[in-house]
Amino acid sequence: MSIISIPRCAVVVGGGGALGQEISQQLKAEGIATISLERSSLEASLDISELKVVIEKLNPSAIVNCIAITGLDKCFLDPIRAFEVNGIFAIKLACISKILKVPVLQFSTDNVFSCDVKGVLYRETDDPKPATVYGMSKLLGEACKIRTNAPFYVVRLPLLFGPSNRNQIIHRFIKQIIKGIDIRVSSDVFSTPVYTPDVADFTVKWVKGKIQIGSVTHLTSGQLTTLHDLVVSISDKIACNGKGMVLAASSSEFSSVEAKPLHGGLASELIPTIDLESAITRYGEWIESNLKEIINE
Numbered sequence: 001m002s003i004i005s006i007p008r009c010a011v012v013v014g015g016g017g018a019l020g021q022e023i024s025q026q027l028k029a030e031g032i033a034t035i036s037l038e039r040s041s042l043e044a045s046l047d048i049s050e051l052k053v054v055i056e057k058l059n060p061s062a063i064v065n066c067i068a069i070t071g072l073d074k075c076f077l078d079p080i081r082a083f084e085v086n087g088i089f090a091i092k093l094a095c096i097s098k099i100l101k102v103p104v105l106q107f108s109t110d111n112v113f114s115c116d117v118k119g120v121l122y123r124e125t126d127d128p129k130p131a132t133v134y135g136m137s138k139l140l141g142e143a144c145k146i147r148t149n150a151p152f153y154v155v156r157l158p159l160l161f162g163p164s165n166r167n168q169i170i171h172r173f174i175k176q177i178i179k180g181i182d183i184r185v186s187s188d189v190f191s192t193p194v195y196t197p198d199v200a201d202f203t204v205k206w207v208k209g210k211i212q213i214g215s216v217t218h219l220t221s222g223q224l225t226t227l228h229d230l231v232v233s234i235s236d237k238i239a240c241n242g243k244g245m246v247l248a249a250s251s252s253e254f255s256s257v258e259a260k261p262l263h264g265g266l267a268s269e270l271i272p273t274i275d276l277e278s279a280i281t282r283y284g285e286w287i288e289s290n291l292k293e294i295i296n297e
C-alpha cells in the first residue's frame with residue numbers, strides 16, 4: 001500500500017477580502033504553497049466537525065483567518081451574523097488549531113477597546129472594553145478563554161489602507177479626489193494606520209517562522225493621525241491635474257446607526273512599529289501608476 005503525502009501549505013480563509021487578497025498574493029509571490037479560500041469554498045457558518053474535515057484535508061502548516069464582517073453598521077444591524085462570523089467562527093478555528101496543532105493567525109481590531117479617550121494608544125496589556133457590536137464580536141473572536149495551549153495568535157490592527165482595500169473608506173476618498181470631486185473627511189476620527197501590503201509582509205514572515213509574536217500582538221504605525229490628515233497626506237503624494245480638495249469635517253456630519261468610536265489607535269510593546277510615511281509614499285506611487293483603472297472602477 002502506498003501512502004500519498006499531501007504537501008503542506010498556508011491556508012488563507014477569507015481570501016477574497018481586502019486583506020486576504022493581499023496576503024494570498026504575497027505568500028504566493030514568496031514561493032509559499034498557498035490555498036486561498038473565498039466564501040464560495042468556505043462559509044463561516046460551517047459546523048465545526050465539517051470545518052475540521054475541510055481543514056484536515058488541506059493539511060495546512062498555518063492558517064490565516066481574514067474572514068470578517070467589518071462594517072460597524074452591518075454588525076449593528078445584524079448582530080447575530082456578526083457574532084457568528086467574527087466570533088464563533090474564530091473560536092471554531094481556535095479549537096481546530098488546538099486539536100490539529102496548526103498555528104492560526106487571527107486578525108482583530110483596535111475597536112475591541114473603548115476608543116473614547118483622546119490621545120490614548122492602546123497596548124497589548126490594556127483591558128478591552130468594546131463600545132460597538134463590531135468590537136464585541138471581534139473580541140469574542142479573540143477566543144481568549146480557549147486559547148490556552150492552542151497555537152492561536154491574535155493580531156490587532158488599526159485602520160488599513162492600500163491597493164486591495166478598494167471598497168473601503170480611504171480608497172473611496174482617493175477615487176473621488178482624483179476624479180476632481182471635493183470631499184469632506186472627519187478630522188475628529190483618529191487611528192494609527194497601517195498599509196495593507198505591510199500587514200501581508202508581516203504575515204509572510206509569520207508563516208515562514210521569521211517573527212516572534214505574543215498570543216495578542218498589535219501591528220501598528222504607532223502614529224496617531226486623523227482620517228482627514230491621512231487623506232491629505234496621500235493626496236499630496238499624487239501628482240495629477242484637477243484633484244478635488246480635502247476639507248475637514250466633523251464625524252457628526254455623517255450618519256451612522258451606532259455611535260462611531262473616534263479615538264482608535266494602537267501601540268505595541270512586542271514588535272516594532274511600521275513606518276507610515278514610507279507607506280503613504282508607496283500608496284501614492286501605486287495610485288499614480290493606476291490612475292485610469294481607479295477612475296474607471
Ligand SMILES: NC(=O)c1ccc[n+]([C@@H]2O[C@H](COP(=O)([O-])OP(=O)(O)OC[C@H]3O[C@@H](n4cnc5c(N)ncnc54)[C@H](OP(=O)(O)O)[C@@H]3O)[C@@H](O)[C@H]2O)c1
Pocket residue numbers: 014015016017018019020038039042043044045065066067068069070085107108109110138157158159160161165168
Ligand atoms: N479594513 C480595515 O480597516 C481593518 C481594520 C482593523 C482590523 N481589520 C480586520 O482585518 C481582517 C480583514 O478585514 P478586511 O478589511 O479584509 O475585510 P473585508 O475586505 O470585508 O473581507 C472580509 C472577508 O470575509 C468574508 N466573509 C464575510 N462573511 C463571511 C462568511 N459568512 N463566510 C465566509 N466568508 C465571509 C468576505 O466575503 P464576501 O466578500 O463574500 O462578503 C470577505 O472576503 C478582519 O479580521 C478585520 O476585522 C480590518
